[in-house]
Amino acid sequence: MNGKVVYENSSPEFTSFIKAAYKHFETDYSKFFKMDNLSKLAFMAADVLLPKDKTLASNQQNMAIVLSNRAASLDTDRKHQESIDNEDNFYPSPAVFVYTLPNICIGEISIRHKLNSENSFFIFETFNAEYLWEYSKSLLNTQKADEVLCGWVDFDEGEYEAFLYLVSDSGDYLHNETEITRLYLTR
């Protein structure tokens, strides 16, 4: 976070990694284990970045969330598809089905941090700094939000990536396409 490693785990498998991270950060949120992989990833990334007391200061209550990825909710969509493929074994899981939209992960973050703010989820082939920059800038300029939690959270077939950043009128970094791309590539 901000260029510093806050947690390391060599586990190649996502389920082990995210569960260990959940415990490491003493997350204490039982609904976490009901989430799909994309939501777990987005939730933990946001949880590390946002204040630890889980109740944002009043000036952060108007924090918009703008996330993006490549695979949408495809990983969970496949699980749902498998459960309805066979007419003789047709038992779709409601708990899986509710995650067959990528923006549900925004809902999980919003519930956790009590946000009732603007939010959007975009699908791009690759990380699109220009679009995120323009969109979050517009939210701030039109006073739709005081701050924007922005970034990329992607999960597909065991491969995953999360990059989140906060945009506001004041901060440690310039908010432009070049800087966003530089931060995204700094890993």
Place this chain on the structure above:
Amino acid sequence: MSELRKELKEKIIEQLNLEDIAIDEIQDADPLFGEGLGLDSIDALELIVMLDKDYGIKLADPKEGKKIFESVETMATYIAANRSR
């Protein structure tokens, strides 16, 4: 019947992803919803699917679930009386 109650507790923990709860922490008469295990509406739907998939019981009226899913005890009693698997 006690075997069925144990089986139900295992299934509830596994299928509803109750990571933080062990079998012996669920008492037979504990409320499953609200102040008990704190299950939610999606969990209720999962339990309806579980009745169908594992015990061959189709609930014609989802409202029936309120009584059936009060506790592991009520679930076990209903399943024992109505199961086809």
